[in-house]
Amino acid sequence: MINNLKLLVALRWGAIAFQVMALVGAIAFQLPVHLNLFLFAIGVQCVVNLMTFASVGRRQGYSEWAVFFQLVFDVVALNIFMVASGGLA
Numbered sequence: 001m002i003n004n005l006k007l008l009v010a011l012r013w014g015a016i017a018f019q020v021m022a023l024v025g026a027i028a029f030q031l032p033v034h035l036n037l038f039l040f041a042i043g044v045q046c047v048v049n050l051m052t053f054a055s056v057g058r059r060q061g062y063s064e065w066a067v068f069f070q071l072v073f074d075v076v077a078l079n080i081f082m083v084a085s086g087g088l089a
Contacts, residue, residue, distance in 0.1 A: 012049045037084040
């Protein structure tokens, strides 16, 4: 279970890196994005990822509900990025 959680944390860091690259590309091409909302969502994702990473070593495993809520958080974050980039407008 811990290896799966470490994989989830690693995938989240990859997603954060690609979101930052997408934001840099949008700024470079002067696309209309809500910069504050983008930065807020990236910051919250970084904090949640750091908290998850810090607790991986201390706990033997997460319950299914904890993993479920983390995945729900990821889906909500992706929806925030869609709104911030104008994808749902």
